[in-house]
Amino acid sequence: MARLDRLAPVKEVAQIGACIGREFDHELLAAVVSMPGGELAAALDRLVAAELVFRRGLAPAATYIFKHALVRDAAYESLLKRRRQELHARIATSIEALFPQLVEAQPELVARHFGEAGLAEKAIPYWLRAGRLAAARSANMEAIAHLRSGLECTQALPPGASRSRFELALQLGLGGPLIATKGFASREAEVAFQRAQELSRELRSEADLSAALKGLGHVYHVRANLREVTSLVEETETLAKRSGDPVRQAEADHLAGVLSFHLGQFQFSRDRLERSAQAGEYRGRYYSEVYGIDMSVFCRAYMSHCDWHLGYPVRSLGIAEKGLAVAREISHPFSIALALNYLAMLYQFRQEPDAALKAAAESRDICAEYRFDYYGAWASLVRAWAIAESGRLEEGLADFDAGLEDFRRTSAGLRIPHHLGLLAALHRKAGNAMAGLRVVDEAIAIADASLETWCAVELHQERGELLLLAVGKQAENQADAEFEAAINIAAAQGAKLPGLRASIARARLQASRGMRREARDALMPIYSLFSEGLETHDLVEARKVLADL
Incomplete structure (x- = not known):
């Protein structure tokens, strides 16, 4: 500070530069400083000569940086609070008026200066723009920081509709980045959306409430x-119908579609998701702000899983690959991770471990880079399954246990029964029948309690397989009952491929008991339902069993 004091005539220039930041450029400084150009140039020359700042380039394109952060801090703190606020306000309005490209690319700069000026109402819209911009390029931690800065600014406003509208936009903006970094099930995302719900009801804004x-x-x-x-x-559908807005209807269809999938209503789910994908124009607000995902990619991911269960293994793969292609086309990392995870799980359904491993490995790399914890844990589980199925059973089991812990740490409960079913199957293949039974019984109990019945067929089939391994012939009636339950659930759900698997398991059991004709008569009609994918794993297995009967 003493060195600055000795340069009293140019001290003001250093103070204004300090208000701009550790680094400042000549053009912006000239717009803020109240002195002729020649005097400003001379003052800057003296600061450079005193080695308080370094200069890069030539005026008016020159930029300056304080030699030490302490020098900048000393110059900044030497200003009275009121004078600092005046300078920050002048800097913000100068950027607005003279540097539109800077405003467009870095709205957080304007936000920071208006905030330091004590002009919260002017700062908040820029924090919101900065948060949305960062979220759109998957800079989610940056987006969260900007949006939370905006929320801090709302505390300086008097209670009222204006403050509530600002807070509502910021809370909705936080949703997508929090989902991406903390997981869909995170408490932080819940708090943001709950507060947004309260504010939208207070303001009677049905679009924001939806x-x-x-x-x-x-x-x-x-x-x-x-x-x-x-x-x-139910409420989102009521709001969508009342609004007559096709985009809101598409969003309601999407939520209904993902819910109904997990309830085991595959055809209904697919119909709603297809309607959502066809009607929704998602590349705007809801693409990056509220969910952080391209919703057309999300729809295709679920549609592919619906199609596999409904008995269309070829069509399902085509839809999953199309979703991934769209995600890559828009270069949106979170959407790419989502699409890769659903594709990896589809390969797991198809019993293709090599392809599953490749998709899961790519997803894990993306998730590690961008801190997508939920999808990273999910990808780790598929990867562990693929490793085990590729012959490294012990390694795969260890990795699966670790992945399951990571997955549960995200607060996710969805798909836990399915993952436990996979773990039970790996225990069976390792000869650990009792361990597998304990795991599958836990999975069935969780699925029954949560209503997540989409994987009920595989769970009951796996329980039957484990009973045969654990007890042998004495458990044949129990195992047959499990297979029959699986087949009946599949029929009710329209789940042709899971039903085919359960039917293959039952046919093998019946054949071992001398009931070859009954086995063939039961399996053949189910196999005959399929019109595509005849060279996929399950249909090949069905033909082998039929040939032996």
Whole structure:
């Protein structure tokens, strides 16, 4: 500070530069400083000569940086608070008026200066723009910081509709980045969407209420609180119908579609998701702000899983690959991670471990880079399954246990029964029948309690397989009952491929008991339902069994 004091005539220039930041450029400084150009140039020359700042380039394109952060801080703190606020206000309005490209690319700069000026009402819109911009390029931690800065600014406003509208936009903006970094089931995302719900009801904004309810729906959905999601779906559908807005109807269709998939209503789910994908124009607000995902990619991901269960293994793969292609086309990392995870799980359904491993490995790399904890844990589980199925059973089991812990740490409950079913199957293949039974019994209990019945067929089939391994012939009647239960559930759900698997398992058991004709008569009609994918794993297995009967 003493060195600055000795340069009293140029001290003001250093102070204004300090208000701009550790680094400042000549053009902006000239717009703020109240002195002729020649005097400003001379003052800057003296600061450079005194080695208080370094200069890069030539005026007016020159930029300056304080030699030490302490020098900048000393110059800044030497200003009275009122004078600092005046300078920050002048800097913000100068950027607005003279540097539109800077405003467009870095709205957080304007936000910071208006905030330091004590002009919260002017700062908040820029924090919101900065948060949305960062979220759109998957800079989610940056987006969260900007949006929370905006929320801090709202505390300086008097209570009222204006403050509530600002807070509502910021809370909705937080949803997507929090989902991406903390997981769909995170408490932080829930708090943001809950507050947005309260504010939208207070302001009677049904459009924002629909967005908040859908955000909450995804939180509760991934927590496997499907009863709560059901009530949210009903309200979002009521709001969508009342609005007559096709985009809001598309969003309601999407939430209904993802819920109904996990309830085992595959055809209904697919119909709603297809309607959503066709009607929704998602590349705007809801693409990056509320959910952080391209919703057309999300729709295709679920549609592919519906199609596999409904008995269309070729069509399902085509839809999953199309979703991934769209995600890559828009270069949106969170959407790419989502699409890769659903594709990896589809390969797991298809019993293709090499392809599953490749997709899961790419997703894990993206998730590690961008801190997508939920999808990273999910990808780790598929990867562990693929490793085990590729012959490294012990390694795969260890990795699966670790992945399951990571997955549960995200507060996710959805798909836990399915993952436990995979773990039970790996225990069976390792000869650990009793361990597998304990795991599958836990999975069935969780699925029954949560209503997540989409994987009920595989769970009952796996229980039958484990009973045969654990007890042998004495458990044949129990195993047959499990296979029959699986087949009946599949029929009720229209789940042709899971039903085919359960039918193959039952046919093998019946053949071992001398009931070859009954086995063939039961399996052949189910196999005959398929019109595509005849060279996929399950249909090849069905033909082998039929040939032996």
